[in-house]
Amino acid sequence: MELQAKDFHHPYSPYDIQLQFMRALYTCLEEGKVAVFESPTVTGKSLSIICGSLTWLRDHKRTVFQETVRHITCDDGEPEWMLEHAKRESIRAISEKKKKLEARLAEARLEEDKQKNALESLGGPRKRQKFNMSSRASDAQNEDTFALDDYDSESDEKSSSRNQKGHFTGFSSGTLELLERFNHKFSTRPGEDKDDGDEDIKIFYCTRTHSQLTQFASELRRVNVASSIPEGFGEALADANRLEEGIKHLSLGSRKSLCINPRVFSLENATAINERCLDLQRPGVPAQQKCPFLPSDENERQLAQFRDRTLATVKDIEDMGKLGKNIGICPYYASRSVIKHSEIVTLPYPLLLQRSAREALDLSIRGHVIVIDEAHNLMDAISSIHSVTITLSQLQAGIFQLTMYTRKFKARLKGKNMNYIAQVIRLVTSISDYLRAIIEKNQAPEGPVQPSDLMSGKGVDQINPYKLCRYLNQSKLARKVDGYVEYSKEQADRQADRKPSTPVLFHIQSFLLPLMNLSVEGQLFYQKTRGDIQLKYMLLDPMNQFREIVDDARAVILAGGTMSPMTDYKNYLFSYVPSSRLDTFSYGHVTPPENLTAQVLGKGIIGTDLDFAFDTRDSERMIIDLGRTIAALCQVIPDGVIAFFPSYDYLSRVLSIWKRPIADEKDQAVYDLIERKKPILHESRDMTMSIEALLQDYASNISLGRGALLLSVVGGKLSEGINFSDRLGRGVLIVGLPFPNIRSAIWQAKIQYVEEKAYRESLGSEASRQLIAKAAGKDFYENCCMRAVNQCIGRAIRHRHDYAAIVLMDKRYDRPAIQGKLPGWIKHSMASSSAQRPAGANIGSLSKFFAGRRARQI
Known part of the structure; x- marks a missing residue:
């Protein structure tokens, strides 16, 4: 396709470098490339991404439409007029579906305008659904709530293998069943709305913070792109060609950003919010304790209203929360029903980069376009998301809480529960003893840790790490213990004006899981802090964690104001990508x-x-x-x-x-x-x-x-x-x-990992491979330094x-x-x-x- 004169529907007169950016982006999406784009902040990068990608998306939809119509055939011997009739009917059906959807969204926009005008004329907020629920999370709870169910490791192992589809998800069987129920219940709508969604290619736009996503949504509101209905298809499309087709955008966020239940969002801590949300949905919870905002058969009309209002105008994450409150439905869960109707979905790093987060949202990226903005720190972000740190004080608190819980429920803990809890206590105690020994022996302020050192405690060598890992996920032990501890504190002082504490055992569990299934790309370190000591599992190489995204997506675009130096992306994030699929682009400033x-x-x-x-x-x-x-x-x-x-x-x-x-x-x-x-x-x-x-x-x-x-x-x-x-x-x-501190244990490990990887992948004599390895380590070290320098330089010329x-x-x-x-x-x-x-x-x-x-x- 000739792109020199291509209309990218830019709201202003684009600069030459913006046109170059949009043309290159369009080509990369068309050819399914993996590409890195560097364009300084002042060059209108966000608008270039929006206009280039959405123009390609609508063009792609028109091409698919045309191909679908062209491949309509009739049986042998049937007259030509029947074929033409079949094509016209297909065109009419598609155009009617589009017009029907746009008419619904127009009604939703009109309703929003009416509400806005009413607010302005009254000079204050309209009366909304009352949120008079108690904010105390332990309402109507008792000690029985926190007792563990009987655990059958053999049956859970079978259900785990069925549910996890060949890989470890990190969810308990109860959570997986809950997600499955939501997927089936709200993946399609009954009646006339059933076929409104499509499986067309979508654009998933990801960046670091909600404020950056909010800015992107603001830019998105400036853009109007051509309809996905192609021109030149006869009278059947006469009206559709004039159809104003708005951009279908959805902003996804975490429970912490979107929860509207006061009993849950008042917890503030993200882990506590997630766990309490799941607690309110589990089977057996009395109806009066369940979350009333959850999508259900009783509020399908509200769910459809939420979907249409979401798609009617471009909304940021705050707008989504307000919309959920206005309608009275949970925006976190209701958003899932909107994904398949969307063209562009925006979300923060953690929701895209973690497989478990994508699965929790029922988010498939297979065949879709991934755009990651502000990607200069992507590799660090991937490593950080898949790394975890725990302190000696947290481990000691976890041992105390587990022991307290075991004494309280000893009479109700059957054999396997008691056996596995004892294993957890032994393992946590072993780790705690090792860290205490480091302090007592007055060792260096930081250093590497071998997994075998952490598991040298009495009886730890008899623990089956895979069975214990499965138990922690299936039994909900951490959720039960943390919930009981919080409940006990509130019972001790019902009048205390106190924020809920961070769930300690759940945090310990998040450390134990990677410890029992260590990746070759990860390593353990200790670091002394004031009055405490940290133990950190750190991912040294983000490649494999990001590879499944690259393998599944149609195209992957990394963009940033200062992506230089780019060799690290080629060498350590996309080293497996064929050179024919990988491109890099660097554009200058718009300033003279x-x-x-x-x-x-x-x-x-x-x-x-x-x-x-x-x-x-x-x-x-x-x-x-x-x-x-x-x-x-x-x-x-x-x-x-x-x-x-x-x-x-x-x-x-x-x-x-x-x-x-x-x-x-x-x-x-x-x-x-x-x-x-x-x-x-x-x-x-x-x-x-x-x-x-x-x-x-x-x-x-x-x-x-x-x-x-x-x-x-x-x-x-x-x-x-x-x-x-x-x-x-x-x-x-x-x-x-x-330069980072090359003498630190973490940076020594990083450089060693890079050098060993370069050595394995190089050819030639021993001496030449050693030189290649040393050069790779030096280059990696310098690149880290210069990326930081380039970020600072970018603060000027705006x-x-x-x-x-x-x-x-x-x-x-x-x-x-x-x-x-x-x-x-x-x-x-x-x-x-x-x-x-x-x-x-x-x-x-x-x-x-x-x-x-x-x-x-x-």
């Missing part, structure tokens, strides 16, 4: 090149080499020269300047040296020298003021004409997601290269007419290998040989840059 300058400062203002490597960065002479150089930069860079340091600890050391009086400077401190140019503000690990207050103080100083210097940390609170546009960010200074200076303050930035990992738009603006020039010359060129910008504005 003269609006940006980038420089490497290899020397300070008094000639000290700026080299913030771990072994040299504590040099007081260099830190003092750094301060004087920053003072000189603040003299020529107007308004706001943000300086990013490698860590909170290093920033704290720099500030302490800057504040000391310097003898040869008449006892003047470097800090005072900088403050004469611009007021200094800084973030810290333990800030007394909020980030919002800090930013407000920073903006106020700039608006008053004083300018300001904001000292921040790479990977800190201000390094990502903050918009320093215009006067807020005329200069971005990166002090040093923020729109077409913005301008700023980027100053990289470390001579190592002059290395080709490091500069090669910068985004293309930075490399193109890099001043040649700036690292070799004296600092004064570079500062002079910055002065000319800003003088030129001021002259243009005049």
Whole structure:
């Protein structure tokens, strides 16, 4: 298909790079590619994704429609007019179905408008369904509620194998039965709405936070795309061709985001909410205790109303919660009936990246399009989602609670329940004893842990990990114990105004499950903390966890403002993807090149080499020269300047040296020298003021004409997601290269894993394979550092007419290998040989840059 003149239905006149983005995206979706797109924030990336993908989707639907009609045939010997009649009838049926759906959605929009107008005219909220349920989660409960059912491991093993369909889901049999009941009960609607849903390809758009999804929904409301009914199919489609077909969008969220039951959402903790929700649905719960908002046979009309109202207009996650409250139906469960009617489904990372979460939502991605935005941290997010940390204090609390529960229900715990509970206590005690021994032996602050060390306690070697794992899932032990503990606390003090505690045993279970089924890509570590010690299971390689998504989806698109360096995606996330299916794209800025300058400062203002490597960065002479150089930069860079340091600890050391009086400077401190140019503000690990207050103080100083210097940390609170546009960010200074601590146990394990993997996959002599492995580890380490740098750089230049200076303050930035990992738009603006020039010359060129910008504005 010729895309040069393609109308992508962009609400504005797109820039050339936006057209390039949309054309490339369209082609990747058409060809079923896996692709990585880098497009700076100011380039309208979200609208490019929306317009490119939805235009392809509607085109694809029209193609499928045409192919369906063309393949309609009649039996041999039947006249041609019968074939034409059959085609016309098929076209008419499809167009009538579309018109009927759009008419229903138009009615839903009209109803929404009426309600909105009523609210405005009355000057207050309309009377809604009363939510007068008690918020105390233990209402009408008694101790019997928390007793374990008899456990038959053999029968559960058979049902487990039937329900899990060849893989471990992480759900108990009761939960699986509940999900199955929902899938059958609400997957189709009776009567006239039965066939409204379709199995057409959908777009699943995923990003990190609900605020980013809300912003995406706002952009989606700006777009109108052509109908999926093709033109040129005769009179039968005359009306359909004029059909305004709105975008069918659904925003999915977790129970914590969507629950409308006060007895559940008041728990606040996500795990507690999930477990209490399932508790209220289990068989045997009295009718008065069940959740009244759950979809059922009695509220099918409300469910259909929820579906139509959801699809009528583009709604974000907050709108979904409000809609559920307005109608009186649970938006978390009701959303499932909307999935198959949708064209684009938005959801946060955890709901897409975890198989168990997808199964809980009955969400199939097979054959559909996956778009992951803000994907620069995707690999870290996958690792984090599949990692789990537990503390010694939590383990000790779990042992106490299990023991208390066993004593309370001892008379009612039959043989297998008692046997498995004893195994859990032995295993948790063994782990707890090992961590306590680390503290008592005064071992290093952190280090690797072997699974065998955790299971060295008495009798632990006799535990069958697979049977115990199955028991924990099937018996609901953690839910029962945590529920009983919470119930007991409330009974002890019914009047206490206390938030429910975090379910400890359920958290311990989430650690034990991966411990008993360790992945070769994961490893265990301990880390001492203040007064406690952590045990962490960490996923070192996200590839296999993401591979099932790539294998199932038609196309996978990763997009972000700063995806460079991209080699990690090819080497560690998509190494199994054929090169013919994998593409990468990097686009420049919409701002003209003269609006940006980038420089490497290899020397300070008094000639000290700026080299913030771990072994040299504590040099007081260099830190003092750094301060004087920053003072000189603040003299020529107007308004706001943000300086990013490698860590909170290093920033704290720099500030302490800057504040000391310097003898040869008449006892003047470097800090005072900088403050004469611009007021200094800084973030810290333990800030007394909020980030919002800090930013407000920073903006106020700039608006008053004083300018300001904001000292921040790479990977800190201000390094990502903050918009320093215009006067807020005329200069971005990166002090040093923020390499992770290579001496830490976790990073040693990561590098070792990368090197061993590269060694296994390489060919040649032993010496060459060793060199390849070492190079792979070094490249991986540098990439992690430069992704963090690139995120900080992206805080400036936020729109077409913005301008700023980027100053990289470390001579190592002059290395080709490091500069090669910068985004293309930075490399193109890099001043040649700036690292070799004296600092004064570079500062002079910055002065000319800003003088030129001021002259243009005049």
